[in-house]
Amino acid sequence: MSDTSGPVSERSREFDVLLEVVRAYSHGIKPIFSSEGLAGLRWQYLAVMAAYHNVGVLAFEVLTELPHLCPADVLLDWQLLARVHSARVLALRAQLRLLENAFRQQGIPLLVMKGPAIARFYRQPSLRAYGDLDLLVQPEDVSRARSVLINTGFCTTESEHTMKSRMYLTLASEAGFFSKNTGVCVDLHWSLDYPLNRYRHIFGLAQKSKIEEGLTMLSFPVEMTLVLYLFNGWRDHWRSLSLSVDIAQILERCPNIDWNRVFELASELHIERIVLLGLEVVRRTTRIVLPSEASRRILQEHTIERLASTAFDQVALRLPDVGLALPYHAAISWYAQSRDSLWDSLSQIWYMSCAPKLEDWEKLPLPSFFLMCTWSLLTKPFPIVGKALARRVMGSPRLLPSDQACPYAKWTVHDVINAGNKELSRALKVASQNP
Amino acid sequence: MVELGMNTLVSVSEGKISSSVAGEVVILDLDKCEYFGFNPVGATVWGLLQQPETVESIHQALVAEYDVDGEQCKKDLLRLLQDLMKHGLVQISNEACN
Numbered sequence: 001m002s003d004t005s006g007p008v009s010e011r012s013r014e015f016d017v018l019l020e021v022v023r024a025y026s027h028g029i030k031p032i033f034s035s036e037g038l039a040g041l042r043w044q045y046l047a048v049m050a051a052y053h054n055v056g057v058l059a060f061e062v063l064t065e066l067p068h069l070c071p072a073d074v075l076l077d078w079q080l081l082a083r084v085h086s087a088r089v090l091a092l093r094a095q096l097r098l099l100e101n102a103f104r105q106q107g108i109p110l111l112v113m114k115g116p117a118i119a120r121f122y123r124q125p126s127l128r129a130y131g132d133l134d135l136l137v138q139p140e141d142v143s144r145a146r147s148v149l150i151n152t153g154f155c156t157t158e159s160e161h162t163m164k165s166r167m168y169l170t171l172a173s174e175a176g177f178f179s180k181n182t183g184v185c186v187d188l189h190w191s192l193d194y195p196l197n198r199y200r201h202i203f204g205l206a207q208k209s210k211i212e213e214g215l216t217m218l219s220f221p222v223e224m225t226l227v228l229y230l231f232n233g234w235r236d237h238w239r240s241l242s243l244s245v246d247i248a249q250i251l252e253r254c255p256n257i258d259w260n261r262v263f264e265l266a267s268e269l270h271i272e273r274i275v276l277l278g279l280e281v282v283r284r285t286t287r288i289v290l291p292s293e294a295s296r297r298i299l300q301e302h303t304i305e306r307l308a309s310t311a312f313d314q315v316a317l318r319l320p321d322v323g324l325a326l327p328y329h330a331a332i333s334w335y336a337q338s339r340d341s342l343w344d345s346l347s348q349i350w351y352m353s354c355a356p357k358l359e360d361w362e363k364l365p366l367p368s369f370f371l372m373c374t375w376s377l378l379t380k381p382f383p384i385v386g387k388a389l390a391r392r393v394m395g396s397p398r399l400l401p402s403d404q405a406c407p408y409a410k411w412t413v414h415d416v417i418n419a420g421n422k423e424l425s426r427a428l429k430v431a432s433q434n435p
Numbered sequence: 436m437v438e439l440g441m442n443t444l445v446s447v448s449e450g451k452i453s454s455s456v457a458g459e460v461v462i463l464d465l466d467k468c469e470y471f472g473f474n475p476v477g478a479t480v481w482g483l484l485q486q487p488e489t490v491e492s493i494h495q496a497l498v499a500e501y502d503v504d505g506e507q508c509k510k511d512l513l514r515l516l517q518d519l520m521k522h523g524l525v526q527i528s529n530e531a532c533n
Contacts, residue, residue, distance in 0.1 A: 057456055064457040079457065086454035086461035087470055093452055094465055126454040212452075 011316045014046040019285070019316075021062045022055060022241050026248040026286040028123060030065050043074040054242035057085045058127045085129060092116070093212065095184045096133055100217055102148050103137075110145075111136040111206050111218040113189070118229065120211050121222075121250045129242070132185035138203055139169045139190045146175075146188070154179045154186060196231060196269060222254045223261040230278035231271055234338060237331070238278070238311045244285035247278065251288055259293050270340045276301055277338050280308040285315065307338055439490055439513055439520075444528040446487040451524060453481065462524065471524065476501065480515060487528035490516065 017038070024031035050059040060078040063070045096116055103110040115130025122128045137145045143164045146156070154177040162168050163175065174189040192202060206218040220228065226247070233243040251257070266275040279294050290298075298304050311334070336345040439445070453462040458475035460482075473481055479500065483493050494512055498505050519525040 061457050079459070082456040083459065083461060083472065086456055086459075087463075090452055090454050090461060090463040090470070093454075094463055094468075097452075097465065124455070126456055 012045075012049075014042055014049050015316055017041060017046060018050055018053065018055070018059060018241065021050075021059050022245055022285070023287050025058055025062050025127075026245060026252065026288055028252075031062060033066065033069055035069060038069055043071055044077075047074060047078055051081075053240045054129050055240075055245060057082050057129060058242075058245065061124070061127055086126060089126060089130065091182060092130065092133060092184060093215075095179070095182060095186075096211075097215055099133070099135065099148075099152060099186070100215065102152050103145070106144060106148055108137060108141045108144055108148065109203060109206075109218060111203065111220070112211060113219070113228075116211050117209075117219045117225065118246050118250075120209070121225075121246075121253045123249065123253065125212065128246075132187060134187045134189060136189045136192075136202070142169060142188070142190050149177045149186060149188065152179075153181050192228075196228065222250060223258055224265060226250055226257065226262055227265045227269065227271070227275060230275045231269075233278050233281070234271075234274045237334070238281045238285075238315060241285065241315065244282045247282040248286040248288045251282075251290075257291075259291050263293075263297070270344060273301060273304070273338050273340050276304050277307050277311070280304050281311045284308060284312045303337055307334060310334055439516055439527075441489065441491040441494065441509075443490050444487045445484060445490060445493075445516060445525055446528045447481070447484045448523055448526045455482075464523065467523070469522075471522065477515065480512070484525060 017033070020031045020033070046059075047056065050056040056078070060075075060082050063078075064075065067075065093116065096112065100110060100112075112133070113136055114134040115128065115132070119125040119128035119130070135145075143160065146158070146160060146163050149156070156175055156177045158175045169190060173191045173193060174187050177186040177188060178184075179186075203218075205220060205224050207221050208216055209219045211217050211219065219225070229243075229246055229250070233247065236243060238244065262275070263272065266272040276294065276298050279290055280298050282288060283290050310330075332349055336348045339345040339348050450465045451462055452465065453460050455478060458478055460473040460478040462471045462473070462481070463469070464471070476497075479497065480493060483496055490512065494505075494509055497503065497508050497512065501508070516525060520527075
């Protein structure tokens with residue numbers, strides 16, 4: 001297997017520096033840069049690129065170890081953003097504790113996914129950025145979970161009637177909630193997205209885990225977590241370096257992973273090639289050493305190396321202002337080739353080339369709508385189809401308008417202060433007074 | 436206000452969560468919904484307070500880590516701890532040691 005592929009000459013120097021920073025963090029070492037090597041570097045561009053890859057705070061943490069190389073004004077800007085990041089993550093962690101307590105008092109099992117569940121694997125959990133909370137409950141608890149969230153100050157446009165309906169619970173998999181008081185968004189899930197929804201009793205896989213000091217909650221064991229996030233990385237085309245860092249941190253921090261279980265889960269979910277592809281992308285990005293069993297399987301799958309090269313090149317060439325450089329048809333081909341079977345590949349092609357966006361489903365004439373739904377359900381339901389069908393039949397209102405969905409989704413100092421969030425504004429002031 | 440002595444055992448109060456990035460610490464008081472920010476020296480003290488420690492042992496750790504006059508460090512540390520106690524961030528774990 002080649003180490004780092006891709007047309008290096010077309011990559012920006014800033015990306016290469018960021019990549020070295022990510023690799024150094026993944027291995028717990030300081031990056032080695034020379035003054036000459038960093039001469040003329042566009043530091044502000046590097047900061048924007050780091051934020052774009054969701055590793056801004058992590059990069060700041062690493063670069064503060066090299067103050068003689070990084071310009072002081074850049075470090076000061078970065079420091080302010082790091083404080084905002086800390087304030088934001090603390091707000092989410094506080095909200096999670098409140099919700100865990102509220103759900104426990106109502107006797108509703110609650111499983112935490114994504115942000116806090118991944119951060120616990122980090123050598124320094126505070127460096128993992130996340131912007132909302134993803135919580136999973138059992139389908140039979142959805143209505144009660146909705147009440148708990150409403151009573152805790154959250155709002156949603158999904159009516160109680162809708163969320164109680166069997167059709168909605170069967171075809172959709174999540175609903176969004178938003179707290180006007182704190183600005184925190186919660187995605188309440190009751191099943192996982194296709195194809196991970198093959199597990200009917202997902203809670204049977206859950207186990208109590210220490211999420212952070214003083215907070216123990218249900219979460220997935222490390223093998224399932226790996227499979228889940230390798231799938232998520234694939235779905236996002238491994239476009240962000242943080243996706244690779246997540247996996248690298250899990251591999252580094254959990255030396256006793258049961259790899260037979262990982263491949264067994266991947267096989268049951270028909271995503272074995274996706275899992276292998278993800279591991280190879282993470283290896284190229286972070287230079288983490290994969291277990292021999294994974295390396296052997298990757299070598300046996302001839303398409304993996306080519307698909308991983310494509311993904312890695314796209315990450316390297318991705319610019320903050322233009323997104324992925326891969327042509328649309330090439331992207332469809334990449335996704336289709338990484339599926340395990342011909343049927344899955346065809347479904348993927350259909351989904352990416354023909355399936356309307358959620359907001360467009362409601363505009364379809366009724367015959368076309370039902371034709372699309374029938375075909376979608378035959379080719380295995382993607383979550384968007386389930387939600388569209390449930391909304392059309394149940395007459396459920398649309399999701400929260402995008403401008404209300406999460407005022408802190410694009411987090412800037414300006415936003416924090418102008419959002420009028422007392423606690424967060426105070427955080428900035430207090431932090432600024434103690435430089 | 437309780438007087439702090441060098442043998443007083445102090446630790447972080449319950450209901451506080453913190454986030455550390457690049458040497459600095461931001462703390463959120465869950466009861467009051469208030470944030471506090473610490474510079475790297477304050478962050479070092481906060482790290483030491485995660486387990487009950489005597490003021491003396493914190494003082495020794497600071498003198499060992501930073502190039503600072505022992506007496507000045509002692510005054511600053513006591514002032515900081517009093518300030519933290521005033522804000523409810525730190526509690527005395529065992530007054531009998533005083």
